[in-house]
Amino acid sequence: MEFPQYKGQEIEPDTFEGLCVARFPATAPKEEVFAYYSEKLRENGWEVEPQQDPEGTIVALNGRRDGHRYRVEYQRVTRTTPEGSTKTRDPTVFVSVSNR
Numbered sequence: 001m002e003f004p005q006y007k008g009q010e011i012e013p014d015t016f017e018g019l020c021v022a023r024f025p026a027t028a029p030k031e032e033v034f035a036y037y038s039e040k041l042r043e044n045g046w047e048v049e050p051q052q053d054p055e056g057t058i059v060a061l062n063g064r065r066d067g068h069r070y071r072v073e074y075q076r077v078t079r080t081t082p083e084g085s086t087k088t089r090d091p092t093v094f095v096s097v098s099n100r
Helices: 030-043
Strands: 013-017 021-025 047-052 056-065 067-076 079-080 086-090 092-098
Touching: 030 047, 030 067, 056 086
Parallel strands: none
Antiparallel strands: 013 021, 021 092, 047 056, 056 067, 067 092, 079 086
8 A cells, every 4th residue: 555544554455366455443433534545545646536325425435546446435334133133343444456
């Protein structure tokens, strides 16, 4: 990765077939995380486009530069246990870079 990850997260990305992927715990609200990555991507020459849901809330950032793609997602996963209750995991930041 060409610039430090959010809040200095030390990551060891997984790489395979032109794709580099990393994830780490989110330690701030998604608006703050997206603002950080939007700024850093633009500083490094990426064209940045937010992806919004139907209500206009940003759900991901997509960056493009020289045939490469950079994507940042802020995920909060809720799942139903076998007993029928729901559990929400702490939010995770998911970052991927590809040449596709």
